[in-house]
Amino acid sequence: MPKFMSKRTRIAVATALLIGGAPQAFAANCLEVTLTGTQGGPAVFNGLAGAGTLVRYGPEENGCSDILLQFDAGRGTLQRLSQIDVTVLQIQTIFLTHVHSDHVDGLADLMQLRWHLGSQMPKVDLVCSQDAPSPTGHAMSCTELAEHIGDPYLRSGEIAQRLAENPDRRPGGPADLLNIEAFTPGNEPAEVWRHDDVVVSAIASRHVPGHVSYRVDTPAGSVVIAGDASNDTPQPPRDSSVSANVETLTQGADILVHSVIHRIMGPDGASGFPPSVYHRQSTAEDLGAMAERAGVASLIYTHLIPPLGAAAMGPYPVQPGGLSAADYEASAREGGYSGNVIVGTDLATLRIPAE
Numbered sequence: 001m002p003k004f005m006s007k008r009t010r011i012a013v014a015t016a017l018l019i020g021g022a023p024q025a026f027a028a029n030c031l032e033v034t035l036t037g038t039q040g041g042p043a044v045f046n047g048l049a050g051a052g053t054l055v056r057y058g059p060e061e062n063g064c065s066d067i068l069l070q071f072d073a074g075r076g077t078l079q080r081l082s083q084i085d086v087t088v089l090q091i092q093t094i095f096l097t098h099v100h101s102d103h104v105d106g107l108a109d110l111m112q113l114r115w116h117l118g119s120q121m122p123k124v125d126l127v128c129s130q131d132a133p134s135p136t137g138h139a140m141s142c143t144e145l146a147e148h149i150g151d152p153y154l155r156s157g158e159i160a161q162r163l164a165e166n167p168d169r170r171p172g173g174p175a176d177l178l179n180i181e182a183f184t185p186g187n188e189p190a191e192v193w194r195h196d197d198v199v200v201s202a203i204a205s206r207h208v209p210g211h212v213s214y215r216v217d218t219p220a221g222s223v224v225i226a227g228d229a230s231n232d233t234p235q236p237p238r239d240s241s242v243s244a245n246v247e248t249l250t251q252g253a254d255i256l257v258h259s260v261i262h263r264i265m266g267p268d269g270a271s272g273f274p275p276s277v278y279h280r281q282s283t284a285e286d287l288g289a290m291a292e293r294a295g296v297a298s299l300i301y302t303h304l305i306p307p308l309g310a311a312a313m314g315p316y317p318v319q320p321g322g323l324s325a326a327d328y329e330a331s332a333r334e335g336g337y338s339g340n341v342i343v344g345t346d347l348a349t350l351r352i353p354a355e
């Protein structure tokens, strides 16, 4: 289990370095977190891309971009990355929180382009949980998803046609470029990926079978990407809609990126939104309370249900004009959160240290 460095510890270490005459050690590198998509669930609204978060770390003069990690890859991920001049060839590792389509629709697109442009490059690590059985008998399988990510293009003949034109590509199609690193998540944070002093840890969290939440620790700061986590007790009565494991993972982190649902979609509202779906998300109020308890400096809501300004969430009505960012922030404050709230929009970015 990695040892997380609390904010207080980092300040102490930084102070020690200042006294030792080497303040550059902490000033030189930065951590940047960008939402590559903020749509929650399979619905579409106003051009929002599907859920995903890009985490970059490296020297400031290199745009914090020695290491580029993509967490989930919903619909339109490549388009969003292109808007910030990140190419598919720069992504070093992909992490999945779970295999719902709103989090993985963009993976085939991403790997198809990688196959076109980067077949000669090393494989891309795909980090996700092992096959997870459900009480109702089905299994959710990241491995199956990854191994068959290129199947439509193989079966349609496209891969064969393009190989005939240019054989310098992997014969098995896009799946040939994925190196699947499946792990069994537990109830304590466990390291699942490391590159020098950048460590990614994961913990099991409930939403659907196999759902996991991640934390990235770097010398510049730390970020938790919680995915669609919710409480282990699948419906009320329960103390909170948030995950106790995610709260453990989040202790002392600088940034928490978390999917959010507004209580207007709850069973006591008029939306008609399915209660079982509502209860497997975390509410804005409960996330505010958890972020405060965990001492998080910045809480980033993403995967907003409903999206900002949407009069309906798919077939389910919200209210005329929808919800505003101020509505979501008010819910965080109602939960008791005193830190920085970012109500996520596509390409919203937070850098540590600030520019």
Ligand SMILES: [Zn+2]
Residues within 6 Å of the ligand: 040, 041, 051, 100, 102, 103, 228, 303
């Ligand atoms: Zn989702």
